[in-house]
Amino acid sequence: KNEVEQSPQNLTAQEGEFITINCSYSVGISALHWLQQHPGGGIVSLFMLSSGKKKHGRLIATINIQEKHSSLHITASHPRDSAVYICAVRLYAGGTSYGKLTFGQGTILTVHP
Amino acid sequence: ETGVTQSPTHLIKTRGQQVTLRCSSQSGHNTVSWYQQALGQGPQFIFQYYREEENGRGNFPPRFSGLQFPNYSSELNVNALELDDSALYLCASSISPSTYNEQFFGPGTRLTVL
Numbered sequence: 739k740n741e742v743e744q745s746p747q748n749l750t751a752q753e754g755e756f757i758t759i760n761c762s763y764s765v766g767i768s769a770l771h772w773l774q775q776h777p778g779g780g781i782v783s784l785f786m787l788s789s790g791k792k793k794h795g796r797l798i799a800t801i802n803i804q805e806k807h808s809s810l811h812i813t814a815s816h817p818r819d820s821a822v823y824i825c826a827v828r829l830y831a832g833g834t835s836y837g838k839l840t841f842g843q844g845t846i847l848t849v850h851p
Numbered sequence: 852e853t854g855v856t857q858s859p860t861h862l863i864k865t866r867g868q869q870v871t872l873r874c875s876s877q878s879g880h881n882t883v884s885w886y887q888q889a890l891g892q893g894p895q896f897i898f899q900y901y902r903e904e905e906n907g908r909g910n911f912p913p914r915f916s917g918l919q920f921p922n923y924s925s926e927l928n929v930n931a932l933e934l935d936d937s938a939l940y941l942c943a944s945s946i947s948p949s950t951y952n953e954q955f956f957g958p959g960t961r962l963t964v965l
Contacts, residue, residue, distance in 0.1 A: 771954075779888075779961065783953055824893055824894075841893030
């Protein structure tokens with residue numbers, strides 16, 4: 739079992755829909771990242787969370803440390819949101835964590851006009 | 852402030868050859884991490900360099916090696932290339948190795964091994 743699991747693996751939506759992507763992890767973490775990867779490969783960091791909720795424009799990220807779960811929400815989705823969304827965690831290793839990221843497998847989002 | 856850059860963008864090699872990939876960190880960042888992303892998979896951590904020293908390593912064989920220079924740019928070297936080394940190689944820089952610092956990713960180098 740992977741330490742970081744994302745669902746769904748593929749998501750298709752119509753423009754304007756509200757989208758939720760989920761991430762579950764099985765170990766203690768010091769921080770969780772949501773990343774966006776467009777075709778061609780470049781990765782953009784959307785959020786880094788260690789507790790609570792963050793909002794940037796139409797994007798909202800939440801994390802529940804007790805349940806080891808995070809969600810990324812996109813409101814009023816648009817075709818330009820089509821990308822791979824990746825959840826990554828920084829494992830906490832007794833104070834010796836050096837910032838290594840462990841990634842989920844990604845969620846492929848396609849938003850149709 | 853320039854972002855993280857990587858070169859080359861694409862590279863084709865044959866099995867058994869050696870390759871060097873380069874990464875320039877964002878201004879003010881002293882830590883560089885390298886990741887391998889196979890097609891359809893999430894990235895896997897290769898290693899991290901902090902102030903010119905290796906600061907952590909993932910589950911990759913010794914033929915994957917690296918360097919960090921005094922200006923904090925970094926190289927990833929892969930010897931004796933295998934077909935399975937075909938992947939997108941990403942580097943990310945951060946202001947320090949602290950787990951609470953954000954990592955900024957470069958555009959990646961796509962390596963194809965024939």
